[in-house]
Amino acid sequence: MAYPDSWRTWPPDPAIIDGAVRGEDGSVEVLIVAGLPKLIAFYRGMGVAPHDAEDLAADAALAVVRNIGRLRDKDRFEAWFWRVGRSKFYDHLRRKQKPVPSPEREVDYYEPIEAVISSEDHADVRAAFESLSRRDRELLWLREVIGLEYSEISARLPLAEGAIRIAVMRARRRLEAAYLVEHETQTLGAEGQ
Amino acid sequence: MTDPRHRLHQYGADLESAVSRGKVEHLSTRIMSRAGLAVPRRSIRAALAGASFVFLTASLMGVLADEAAPGQLLYRIDRAAEVVGVGRGEARERLTEALKLMEKGDTGGAVLIAAEAVRQIRPGLTFEVAGAEPSVKQAVEVAPVDPAESARVIKLAVEALLRSLETDDKTVDSAVNGLVAVLAPPGGGDPAVAVSTSSTTSSTTTSSTTTSSTTSTSTSTTSTTTPTSSTQPSESTTTTTTGGIILPPLP
Numbered sequence: 001m002a003y004p005d006s007w008r009t010w011p012p013d014p015a016i017i018d019g020a021v022r023g024e025d026g027s028v029e030v031l032i033v034a035g036l037p038k039l040i041a042f043y044r045g046m047g048v049a050p051h052d053a054e055d056l057a058a059d060a061a062l063a064v065v066r067n068i069g070r071l072r073d074k075d076r077f078e079a080w081f082w083r084v085g086r087s088k089f090y091d092h093l094r095r096k097q098k099p100v101p102s103p104e105r106e107v108d109y110y111e112p113i114e115a116v117i118s119s120e121d122h123a124d125v126r127a128a129f130e131s132l133s134r135r136d137r138e139l140l141w142l143r144e145v146i147g148l149e150y151s152e153i154s155a156r157l158p159l160a161e162g163a164i165r166i167a168v169m170r171a172r173r174r175l176e177a178a179y180l181v182e183h184e185t186q187t188l189g190a191e192g193q
Numbered sequence: 194m195t196d197p198r199h200r201l202h203q204y205g206a207d208l209e210s211a212v213s214r215g216k217v218e219h220l221s222t223r224i225m226s227r228a229g230l231a232v233p234r235r236s237i238r239a240a241l242a243g244a245s246f247v248f249l250t251a252s253l254m255g256v257l258a259d260e261a262a263p264g265q266l267l268y269r270i271d272r273a274a275e276v277v278g279v280g281r282g283e284a285r286e287r288l289t290e291a292l293k294l295m296e297k298g299d300t301g302g303a304v305l306i307a308a309e310a311v312r313q314i315r316p317g318l319t320f321e322v323a324g325a326e327p328s329v330k331q332a333v334e335v336a337p338v339d340p341a342e343s344a345r346v347i348k349l350a351v352e353a354l355l356r357s358l359e360t361d362d363k364t365v366d367s368a369v370n371g372l373v374a375v376l377a378p379p380g381g382g383d384p385a386v387a388v389s390t391s392s393t394t395s396s397t398t399t400s401s402t403t404t405s406s407t408t409s410t411s412t413s414t415t416s417t418t419t420p421t422s423s424t425q426p427s428e429s430t431t432t433t434t435t436g437g438i439i440l441p442p443l444p
Contacts (some may be wrong), residue, residue: 003371007214007217008209025225025230028228028230029221029225029230032220032221032224032225033217033218033221036212036217036221037209037210037212037217039206040208040209040212041205041206041209041211041212042205044208045204045205045208054216054220058218058220058223058224060225061220061221061224062227062228065225065230066228076376077304080269122200122203122204122207124200125197125201125203125204126198126204128197129201129204140198140201141201141205144201144202145201145202145204145205145206146203148203171229172198175197175198175201176197176198179197180201186329
């Protein structure tokens, strides 16, 4: 299978998913390549350190590769994919015995471009986001960044879709409140200088 | 104030974009390997890219060494590059080198290199004067024994072959034959040996004379080579046989 130019395409084409379920190496490869940046970004968003985020993403992707043959409903691929991703995240937290990653104002960047992106463009929203609880961050990321449907988020959580919808709405309000505070703080700081 | 949801979405997208393709390829290769799946093509591409880098580096070295003459630092690199086909053409370059050496007066070295060029063009040597270019043929028929004249004849033959290689493929065969005839004429009056008389070694040498009959067909040439040994006294030099051509020793 040809390596796609648009390698970040997500969600993957149904034919790719189908091929991966059948165990075709090329399809599995495309799936991994497209999914890894999503996973890494998710873990980074959850406050995981850069190198740990990569290792975690690799572990999650490996779990996806090893278990995708069991995926019966291809339409549920994305929900299933993120279930695996989140499961690995919880494993990571347990291993590290860290109940909640602490909000990071000064993140350890190891790629210059990343440092520029985060430090300049996203400082306020990142600070607001990181002030939220882990659950709020996870729900917001799945909904606002990844774009999962409520039903997809609730698929593997012990919550009904309605409960998820309310939880996401509350998390969104908390983000807005934190963002407003953060934004005003930074504005005042800038004026003070 | 921008909607924080939009900002959050953009933050996530930027974090994702910051993950380079190289990093993803590295990780996915690792994952595929751990999962026991086929190594991604990327690895092959990476290997090819690496090989290309090595090849390009070698090519660059070859180009830089292209102009090197025997004895110069880059000459060995030049020769190594030619083994893998890098350079302007092995035979043409050999012939050019031969001419350079002749200009320096090293006719013996030039003969060796010219013979090498002949072998590169035609590994199965055919000795035949009939098809040679008129100038070469004429020079050979004169059968000069004077070293200076021999050098001139060899130079003519080398130049003729070089010209053929550069301009007209149809005359390459005859030009090769002409050069071979100059280097090792069937009659044994070897001008190549004659020009290498700078050495004063006195010895008796067993050399080979080669008689070949050529059968030409529309697609191939079959050579039947019958080596016969003869003992010939040589007062001035020690000859060596290389690829059917009687060659003088290196000066």
